[in-house]
Structure formats: structure tokens, C-alpha cells
Amino acid sequence: MLNRETTDLRLSLPSKGRLAEETLDFMSDCGLTVYRPNPRQYEAVIPALPSVRVLFQRPPDIVVSVREGTVDFGITGLDVVEERKGDQNEVLVIHDALNFGQCRLNLAVPEAWSDVSTVDTLAQKVKTFNRKLRVATKYPELTGKFLQSKNIEHILIPAEGTLETAPSIGYADMICDIVSSGQTLRDNRLVALPDGCLLNSQAVLIANRDSLVNRPEALQAARFLLEFFEAHLRANENLSIFANIRGESPEAIAESIFKSCHIPGLQGPTISRVIVREPGENWYAVNIIVQRSNLFQAITELRSIGGSGVVVTPVKYIFDEEPPRYTALLKTLMEYQS
Numbered sequence: 001m002l003n004r005e006t007t008d009l010r011l012s013l014p015s016k017g018r019l020a021e022e023t024l025d026f027m028s029d030c031g032l033t034v035y036r037p038n039p040r041q042y043e044a045v046i047p048a049l050p051s052v053r054v055l056f057q058r059p060p061d062i063v064v065s066v067r068e069g070t071v072d073f074g075i076t077g078l079d080v081v082e083e084r085k086g087d088q089n090e091v092l093v094i095h096d097a098l099n100f101g102q103c104r105l106n107l108a109v110p111e112a113w114s115d116v117s118t119v120d121t122l123a124q125k126v127k128t129f130n131r132k133l134r135v136a137t138k139y140p141e142l143t144g145k146f147l148q149s150k151n152i153e154h155i156l157i158p159a160e161g162t163l164e165t166a167p168s169i170g171y172a173d174m175i176c177d178i179v180s181s182g183q184t185l186r187d188n189r190l191v192a193l194p195d196g197c198l199l200n201s202q203a204v205l206i207a208n209r210d211s212l213v214n215r216p217e218a219l220q221a222a223r224f225l226l227e228f229f230e231a232h233l234r235a236n237e238n239l240s241i242f243a244n245i246r247g248e249s250p251e252a253i254a255e256s257i258f259k260s261c262h263i264p265g266l267q268g269p270t271i272s273r274v275i276v277r278e279p280g281e282n283w284y285a286v287n288i289i290v291q292r293s294n295l296f297q298a299i300t301e302l303r304s305i306g307g308s309g310v311v312v313t314p315v316k317y318i319f320d321e322e323p324p325r326y327t328a329l330l331k332t333l334m335e336y337q338s
């Protein structure tokens with residue numbers, strides 16, 4: 001366990017595994033690059049956020065440190081958060097969708113069990129056993145609760161490393177583990193039960209509740225992290241479009257834009273007069289933010305109202321008046337205090 005002798009704020013990031021690199025990339029994309037002077041050191045700094053010291057831990061250990069309060073913030077998978085957060089609400093998920101590390105926690109049975117295709121048919125099969133179902137998993141809390149809710153008599157076999165081999169080696173009947181592409185299951189002749197998904201997971205930001213309640217500087221750091229995470233994630237979904245449009249007036253152009261479906265902008269279009277060399281037609285420059293997925297329709301619509309010279313650029317950040325998840329966090333903290 002970590003000692004808590006100093007009063008600085010601490011953020012724990014994954015030290016190994018697939019979340020490690022993606023977390024550092026995400027922090028950089030948010031403008032919060034983590035600077036680790038020596039790759040073998042388990043400490044680092046974020047120059048943009050000097051009040052916070054960065055530590056590196058295994059993804060499941062991050063949850064335990066945040067729960068115990070030795071660390072104030074952590075980024076890890078929702079799967080390990082739900083498994084280890086305990087029942088005292090010490091761990092708050094303050095951003096639930098960082099948009100990387102997507103996977104699901106799923107029950108999987110041997111391909112050879114042709115009579116099992118759902119959790120119900122699994123329950124029926126177990127009744128024909130003269131013993132309990134043996135399930136290998138790194139998620140005993142979540143798996144135990146799920147099987148109990150389905151009245152399936154079971155014993156959990158704790159496992160480290162590649163537990164997909166447990167059924168073929170013979171120390172378990174089936175498994176409950178992380179599935180992403182499904183390749184590992186196929187390689188091991190296992191099938192995921194479609195209604196046996198316990199949890200959809202991705203990387204999340206967690207915080208120690210007492211730290212947020214008792215330390216104003218922790219709440220300030222939470223706001224800072226949420227500001228940049230949300231501004232980056234929102235910006236990523238959008239593109240900025242500039243186009244020149246001929247028209248009577250800015251209002252007339254705005255009217256045609258509002259009649260179109262995919263180019264309303266955030267609040268509305270920004271329209272400014274283009275000063276042309278030769279007097280004659282009125283030209284206006286229009287700037288709108290559109291959803292990345294709507295780009296093609298947006299360009300088609302702009303052309304149909306006379307748009308030309310359409311320039312599309314990525315957006316780095318979109319800051320709201322206040323990050324919506326920070327507003328939600330303040331509400332949650334109020335509820336705990338009342």
C-alpha cells in the first residue's frame with residue numbers, strides 16, 4: 001500500500017497492459033501530456049497541471065488506492081472499478097466514457113456444449129451435473145452476483161493470466177472474462193453467451209469521494225481534468241467548416257441554413273462579410289461546427305444553398321459554459337453531504 005505522508009494530489013495511471021499507452025495518448029490529446037523523466041520510474045508530472053503528481057499502478061490496484069484514499073484520482077477500466085470499488089461509495093466515477101479500452105465482461109462456455117446457447121439453457125445444464133458449476137474468472141464479485149441472480153449453483157476458480165485455457169485443461173467448466181474482438185475465445189474453442197454480458201466497459205476517470213468533499217484543491221483539479229477531457233472528447237466528434245456563400249444578407253443565408261438539417265452549428269452559424277475586390281455580388285464567409293458523421297450531408301446542403309470553397313478543419317477543443325460532468329459531480333457531492 002502507498003503511504004500518504006505528503007499532501008499533494010495524486011493521479012494514478014495504468015503502468016502496464018493495453019490501457020497504459022492509450023491512457024498516455026489520451027492525456028496528450030487532451031493537452032495534458034504526462035512527462036515521465038525516466039521510464040522505469042513510477043512517478044511523473046503533468047506540466048499543465050503542476051498541483052497533481054502522477055503515479056503508475058496496475059489497473060486493478062488503481063481502484064484499491066483510490067478507494068483507500070492514498071490516491072485522489074485514477075484512470076482505469078470500468079470493469080475493474082465495478083469489481084473492486086466496494087460498497088461504501090468511496091469511489092466516484094466522475095467521467096464514465098473516455099472512449100478507449102472498450103470491451104465487455106462476458107460468460108463463455110465450451111463450443112462443445114451445443115445444448116447451451118443462453119444463460120437459461122446453461123442453468124438447465126448445470127441441474128444435470130451432480131456438482132456445482134466451476135467458473136474461472138478474475139472478476140469474482142461481479143460473476144458471483146450475476147450467477148447468484150440466475151440461481152446457478154457455482155464455485156469460482158480464481159485465475160491469473162490466460163484463463164481461456166482453463167476449460168480445456170480441465171480446472172474449470174467455463175469462464176467469465178473480458179471479450180473485445182472475440183479472437184481469444186475462438187482460439188480457445190469457447191463461445192460467449194449473448195445474454196451473458198455482465199458489463200460493457202471502457203476507460204473511466206475515478207476519484208476518492210472524501211478527497212473531493214474535504215479538499216477544495218481536489219475539487220479544483222477534478223474540474224480541470226473534466227474541462228479538458230470533455231472539451232477534447234466533444235471536439236473529436238466534430239469538424240469545423242468554412243464556406244463562401246453568395247446571398248442577399250447574413251440573415252437570408254442564416255435562414256437557408258436553418259432550413260437544412262445537418263448544418264445548424266452549435267448555437268448557429270457565424271457569418272461575416274467577404275470584402276470583394278470588384279463591387280457586385282454580396283459574398284459571405286460562413287463558419288459552422290458539424291458532427292463528423294454528418295460531414296457529407298453537411299457539404300451537400302451547403303452546396304445546395306450556394307456554398308463554394310468549402311474548407312474543413314479538425315477541432316481541438318469545445319468548451320461548454322461548465323463541463324456537464326462537473327455539474328453532475330457537484331450534485332452528487334451535495335447529495336452525499338445532505
Ligand SMILES: Nc1ncnc2c1ncn2[C@@H]1O[C@H](COP(=O)(O)OP(=O)(O)OP(=O)(O)O)[C@@H](O)[C@H]1O
Nearest residue numbers: 016017018019059077079080101102103161178180
Ligand atoms: N481486449 C481488450 N480490449 C480492450 N480493452 C481491454 C481488453 N482487455 C482488457 N482491457 C481493458 O484493460 C484493462 C487492463 O487489462 P490488461 O489485460 O491490460 O491487464 P490485466 O488483464 O488486469 O493484467 P494481466 O494481463 O497481467 O492479468 C482491463 O481491466 C480492461 O478494462
Ligand SMILES: O=P(O)(O)OC[C@H]1O[C@H](OP(=O)(O)OP(=O)(O)O)[C@H](O)[C@@H]1O
Nearest residue numbers: 018161162178179180181182183184185
Ligand atoms: O476478444 P479479444 O480481442 O481477443 O480480447 C480479449 C482478451 O484481451 C485480454 O487479454 P490481453 O490481450 O490483455 O492479454 P492478457 O491475458 O495478458 O491480459 C482479455 O483478458 C482477453 O484474454
Ligand SMILES: [Mg+2]
Nearest residue numbers: 017018161178
Ligand atoms: Mg489482460
